[in-house]
Amino acid sequence: MKHHYLTEDHSIFRQALRKFLQKEAYPFYDEWEKNRMVPRAFWTKMGEQGFLCPDLDEVYGGSGVDWGFSVIINEELERVGSGLIGIGLHSDIVVPYISEYGSEEQKKKWLPACTSGKMITAIAMTEPDTGSDLAGIKTTAKLEGDHYVVNGQKTFITNGIHGDLVIVACKTDTTINPPHKGISLLAIERDAPGFSRGRKLDKVGLHCQDTAELIFEDCKVPKDNLIGEEGKGFQYLMNKLQQERLIVAIAAQTASEEMFSLTMDYVKSRQAFGRPIGEFQNTQFKMAEMATDIEMGRVFLDGLIAEHMDGKDVVTKVSMAKYKLTEMARQIATECMQLHGGYGYMEEYQIARRYRDIPVASIYAGTNEIMKVIIAKNLGL
Template structure:
C-alpha cells in the first residue's frame, strides 16, 4: 500500500519526545488556538504582545518549564523548550520574545546566578510577572561581542554603567535586562574584561529609547537602551567579573539552536500555507498544483525542509545529552535560516499577486524570515566559526 508522505509525520517520531512532551504540546496548542491566534494580527498592529498573554502562559505552566521545581518550574528537559518555540512560531514570529525570555535569558541566571538571584528572579520568570531581555548588541558592536563599549566601573558597593545598547528584543516591556559590559575597559585581550550585570528597569540612570521600527516581527517590541551614570548594585553582578564573554560563548549554542528551530518551524508553516493555496487556486481551468513548475518547486521546498528537520532533530538530541556541538549548530543556524528565506520567496511566488497582500499570511512570513540570518550571530559569523573549527 502506498503511504502518502507528509512533512508533519516526523514530528511525532522524534526520539527525544515522550508522551509527556505530546501532552504538553497538545495543551499548548489549545491555549494558542484560543488565546493567541484570534488576536495575533491585532498584536502586530499594536506592535506589542500584551503582558496579560505572558501571565496567561505563566499561569498555564508554559514559561520556563525546564527550571527546577524548587523555583516553581517543572524540571523538564529541553524538548519542552523546543515545543514552546515551535508552537509560538507557528502562530507568528512576533512571539519570539517569549522563547528568548525562557531559553536564552533565564538559563544565564540558572547557570551563573547566586542563590539569592535565582530565588528572586526565576519564580517571576515562570509566572510571567517579570519579562526579561538580554542587551549585548551596541550601535557599534554586533557579532563582535569583545568589542562592546558599555562600561561598568565598580565604586564601593555598586557599579556605574555608561553606554548604549540597540536592537534589544523585549526592550520596551522588560523588567530585568541582562547587560553585557566592560568592567575592565583596559583588559588585554579585551574579552577578559567583559562581565554581565542584571539591571532592573527602575535603575537610576537607565533609560529606554524609542521602540524601533522593523521590516518584520512587528509584535516583538524592540528598543534602544541608554545608561548614563546608571547605579547598579554590586550584588547584581552575574557570576564573576571578567567571565562574561566566556558565559556568553557557553550559552550561544542553545541560542542558535532556538534560532534554527524557529526558522525550521517557519519554513514548515510556509509550505503548509502554500500547499493549501495551490490546491484551491485555479488557473486555466485547473488547480495550479497540477502544473509541473508548481510541483517541482514544492518538491524542492519539501526536500530542503526535510533535510533541515532531520539535521536539526539530531542536534537537539545531542544538545539534550549535553554534547558540545558548536560547529554543527553553526551549520544548522546558517543553512536552515537561508533555506527558510529561499522557501519564503518561492512560496510567495506561488501565491502570485495574493502573496504580496497583507491579507495572506505568506506576506508576513516573507518579511519576518529575513532577520533570521542576522540575529544570534550573522550567518557570516557562523561560517567563520565553522571554518575555524575545521582547522582553517
C-alpha cells in the same frame, strides 16, 4: 513526524499548548501586529499554565522537565507567528544565565517571577557601533562602593520595552588585553536610576516584537547584581550562544514547514487556466524541491536537538543549522510568495507576513557570515 527525543508526555503537553494558543494567541495575533506589541497579559497567562521556563527546578517555579518541552513551546509559538520570539528568548536564552551562573540569592529573587510571567527578561549585547565584534563593546561598568555605575547604549534589544530585568554585557575592565577578558554581565532592573528606554524600533518585520534601544547614564546597579564573576562575561556568553542559535534554527525550520503547508493548501485550491495551479509541472517541481529541503533540515535539526539535550558539544553543528536553516527559510519564503502570485503580496495572506519576518533570522544571534567563520575554524582552517 515523531521526533526521537519526544515521549508521550511531550505529545500531551503539545496538545495542551496548542489548545491554549488557539484560544489566547491565534485570534489576537493580527491585532498584536497592528499594535506593535504582545500584551503583558499574554505573558502572565503563559506563566499561569506553566509554559515559561519549564525546565527550571520546581523550587523556582518551573516544572523540572527536560528541554524537549522548551522545543515544543518554541515550535508552537513560531507557528502562531515569528513575533513571539521574545518568549523563547526569555525562557531559553536569558533565564539560563541566571539559573546557571547566578547566585542562590539571585535565583530566589528573580526566577519565580520569570516563570510566572510577572518579570520579563532581555539580554543586551549589541551596541550602535558594535554587532558581531562583541569584544569591542563600549558600555562600561565602574565599581564605586557597593554599586556599579554603568554608562553606554544598547540597540536591537528583543523585549526591550517590556523587559523588567536586562542582562547587560559591559566592560568592567577597559585596560585588560585581550579586551574580551574585561567583559562582565550585570542584571539591571527596570527601576534602576539612570536606566531608560530609547526608541521602540520600527522594523521591516516582527512587528509585534518590542525591540528597543536601551540607555544607561550613570546608571547605579547594586554590585550584588553581577552575574557570576567579573571578567567572565564573554565566556558565559559563548557558552550560552549554542542554545540561542539552536532556538533560531528551530524557529527557522518551523517557519519553513508552516510556509510550505500554507502554500500547499493554496496551490491545491487556486485555479488558473481551468485547473489547480498545483497540477502545473513548475509548481510541482518547486513544491518537491522545498519538501526535500524541509525534510532534510528536520532530520538534521532533530538529531542536533537530541545531542544538545545529551549535553554534547555541538557548536559546529549548531552553527551549520543556524546558517543553513535560516537561509532555507528565506528561500522558501520567496518561493512560496511567488507561488501565491499577486495574493502573496497582500497583507491579508499570511505568507506576506512570513516573507517580512524571516530575513532577520540570518542576522541575529550571530550573522550567518559569523556562522561560516566558526564552521571553518572548527574544520581546522
